[in-house]
Amino acid sequence: xxxxxxxxxxxxxxxxxxxxxxxxxxxxxxxxxxxxxxxxxxxxxxxxxxxxxxxxxxxxxxxxxxxxxxxxxxxxxxxxxxxxxxxxxxxxxxxxxxxxxxxxxxxxxxxxxxxxxxxxxxxxxxxxxxxxxxxxxxxxxxxxxxxxxxxxxxxxxxxxxxxxxxxxxxxxxxxxxxxxxxxxxxxxxxxxxxxxxxxxxxxxxxxxxxxxxxxxxxxxxxxxxxxxxxxxxxxxxxxxxxxxxxxxxxxxxxxxxxxxxxxxxxxxxxxxxxxxxxxxxxxxxxxxxxxxxxxxxxxxxxxxxxxxxxxxxxxxxxxxxxxxxxxxxxxxxxxxxxxxxxxxxxxxxxxxxxxxxxxxxxxxxxxxxxxxxxxxxxxxxxxxxxxxxxxxxxxxxxxxxxxxxxxxxxxxxxxxxxxxxxxxxxxxxxxxxxxxxxxxxxxxxxxxxxxxxxxxxxxxxxxxxxxxxxxxxxxxxxxxxxxx
Amino acid sequence: xxxxxxxxxxxxxxxxxxxxxxxxxxxxxxxxxxxxxxxxxxxxxxxxxxxxxxxxxxxxxxxxxxxxxxxxxxxxxxxxxxxxxxxxxxxxxxxxxxxxxxxxxxxxxxxxxxxxxxxxxxxxxxxxxxxxxxxxxxxxxx
Numbered sequence: 001x002x003x004x005x006x007x008x009x010x011x012x013x014x015x016x017x018x019x020x021x022x023x024x025x026x027x028x029x030x031x032x033x034x035x036x037x038x039x040x041x042x043x044x045x046x047x048x049x050x051x052x053x054x055x056x057x058x059x060x061x062x063x064x065x066x067x068x069x070x071x072x073x074x075x076x077x078x079x080x081x082x083x084x085x086x087x088x089x090x091x092x093x094x095x096x097x098x099x100x101x102x103x104x105x106x107x108x109x110x111x112x113x114x115x116x117x118x119x120x121x122x123x124x125x126x127x128x129x130x131x132x133x134x135x136x137x138x139x140x141x142x143x144x145x146x147x148x149x150x151x152x153x154x155x156x157x158x159x160x161x162x163x164x165x166x167x168x169x170x171x172x173x174x175x176x177x178x179x180x181x182x183x184x185x186x187x188x189x190x191x192x193x194x195x196x197x198x199x200x201x202x203x204x205x206x207x208x209x210x211x212x213x214x215x216x217x218x219x220x221x222x223x224x225x226x227x228x229x230x231x232x233x234x235x236x237x238x239x240x241x242x243x244x245x246x247x248x249x250x251x252x253x254x255x256x257x258x259x260x261x262x263x264x265x266x267x268x269x270x271x272x273x274x275x276x277x278x279x280x281x282x283x284x285x286x287x288x289x290x291x292x293x294x295x296x297x298x299x300x301x302x303x304x305x306x307x308x309x310x311x312x313x314x315x316x317x318x319x320x321x322x323x324x325x326x327x328x329x330x331x332x333x334x335x336x337x338x339x340x341x342x343x344x345x346x347x348x349x350x351x352x353x354x355x356x357x358x359x360x361x362x363x364x365x366x367x368x369x370x371x372x373x374x375x376x377x378x379x380x381x382x383x384x385x386x387x388x389x390x391x392x393x394x395x396x397x398x399x400x401x402x403x404x405x406x407x408x409x410x411x412x413x414x415x416x417x418x419x420x421x422x423x424x425x426x427x428x429x430x431x432x433x434x435x436x437x438x439x440x441x442x443x444x445x446x447x448x449x450x451x452x453x454x455x456x457x458x459x460x461x462x463x464x465x466x467x468x469x470x471x472x473x474x475x476x477x478x479x480x481x482x483x484x
Numbered sequence: 485x486x487x488x489x490x491x492x493x494x495x496x497x498x499x500x501x502x503x504x505x506x507x508x509x510x511x512x513x514x515x516x517x518x519x520x521x522x523x524x525x526x527x528x529x530x531x532x533x534x535x536x537x538x539x540x541x542x543x544x545x546x547x548x549x550x551x552x553x554x555x556x557x558x559x560x561x562x563x564x565x566x567x568x569x570x571x572x573x574x575x576x577x578x579x580x581x582x583x584x585x586x587x588x589x590x591x592x593x594x595x596x597x598x599x600x601x602x603x604x605x606x607x608x609x610x611x612x613x614x615x616x617x618x619x620x621x622x623x624x625x626x
Contacts, residue, residue: 079543082543097491098489098490098491098546099494101491101542101543101546102546104546105543105544105546105547106547269552269553270552272553273552273553318489318491318495318545319485319486319488319492321553369574
């Protein structure tokens with residue numbers, strides 16, 4: 001495969017970075033090098049922000065419906081390029097092709113949702129707040145916004161934010177993950193074809209210098225971040241210091257409780273995809289499996305048998321259930337956690353350390369791994385592993401399961417499998433995580449509901465997409481008027 | 485080979501539709517002018533529409549919740565060996581066309597059942613089944 005050097009997209013032009021620092025992008029399934037990504041400079045961030053700032057005045061005065069029409073066209077263009085984007089995503093990241101398609105679908109759903117701008121950006125008004133005085137609130141765009149997304153959803157995550165920012169009249173800068181920059185580059189090729197006005201949407205590749213360039217630039221009004229908790233905290237703090245709006249989504253350690261009355265036959269498929277979909281590299285992935293009650297052995301045996309039947313292989317092959325993790329470095333990290341689990345005394349009942357995929361000796365494969373008899377204080381029950389590793393923590397009661405969910409610090413998602421409405425009510429009412437699955441293993445809100453957790457999983461006020469995000473990208477200007 | 489999920493079920497539908505279309509294209513290049521050849525042109529158009537429909541269903545309905553595995557469904561029963569069919573013989577072409585369109589009909593019928601927990605997908609597959617029925621009844625009049 002030919003190795004391409006990726007370019008930035010600034011002011012409607014593809015621009016080669018002046019940086020000499022380059023990162024290598026490899027195919028996760030083969031280990032083969034497929035692209036080079038420039039680690040751009042803060043100066044290049046400033047160039048993009050200047051272009052976005054310059055485009056802002058004309059763009060904000062473009063009528064909302066006219067702005068929405070760009071997104072209608074973009075939706076069509078994304079549909080036409082659907083397979084191409086999905087395959088690029090699978091190649092660089094390694095998630096199974098159907099999962100990649102699902103991600104691209106979710107990206108497009110945000111484009112669809114944003115086109116409701118003529119309703120969603122409406123202000124409000126009331127007459128006679130005092131005699132002869134009327135009051136109105138107008139929702140105005142603020143200027144330039146930026147997004148710093150993670151590697152695990154390279155297509156979708158920037159689109160939790162970008163469409164809403166831009167359709168409300170702001171201009172935008174995306175810094176794709178330096179680990180998987182090809183997908184967003186492919187997406188920007190489509191944007192370029194659709195022909196947004198120059199400077200409205202920009203992309204600068206890079207790493208820390210670009211992130212700091214975004215945080216330091218005084219013309220950036222707000223930042224949307226998704227990634228690890230330490231970085232999310234850093235971004236939140238820096239944005240606070242520089243007066244930027246911020247929504248900062250961090251890590252997760254999600255529990256999936258299985259009550260004794262759960263319908264196991266119906267639940268098993270989603271219990272498996274919850275933990276092993278995208279090779280466990282999802283902030284909504286199940287991480288701790290919590291059988292509740294005294295008789296967990298039967299469930300665990302059935303679960304392990306079903307997991308063993310999963311097919312691991314080339315993620316472009318539709319028969320494959322799970323592909324590799326994103327990189328050699330990440331594979332080592334996941335393997336390190338498995339070693340840690342053994343060292344701390346958990347019982348390894350399914351070992352994915354020596355996963356071999358025929359024909360792909362250099363792929364970053366980690367097989368499905370299951371630990372039983374994990375205790376809440378073990379590292380594998382506390383840290384976000386972000387790999388295909390299940391930690392089974394057995395508990396006797398629902399209260400213990402709730403306590404476990406609330407003691408992780410992270411509070412992104414929690415799921416329960418049961419047929420008991422009372423148990424569901426107690427669970428959803430009392431757990432801290434703010435995305436809850438009931439007989440669903442991945443509690444992923446769609447574009448018209450907010451996405452984000454609580455506790456150490458989210459820093460900010462307004463979450464990703466949903467109705468509220470229109471507020472994140474607008475300022476409500478209040479007009480109080482009296483006429484003599 | 486198992487058809488174990490949403491994507492592979494739709495992709496196999498695309499595969500069999502494409503296989504049928506390719507067979508008809510071969511027929512149009514070898515058959516003499518006549519009723520059968522004209523009908524093959526009609527079938528090619530119909531297959532192109534159905535391929536697009538299958539692709540659209542796959543694009544628009546994929547989501548995490550739909551990626552749960554499907555069990556007890558394999559492609560072997562729907563494989564048809566087209567080698568050795570004389571594409572220049574109108575009778576053989578019609579007979580094979582009927583066989584492969586019936587295969588598609590059966591496939592859509594069973595796939596719809598397998599996807600019944602996702603009503604939009606099941607409904608789209610049922611629509612495709614209905615189209616197959618119409619094609620087969622047209623063939624009866626040849």
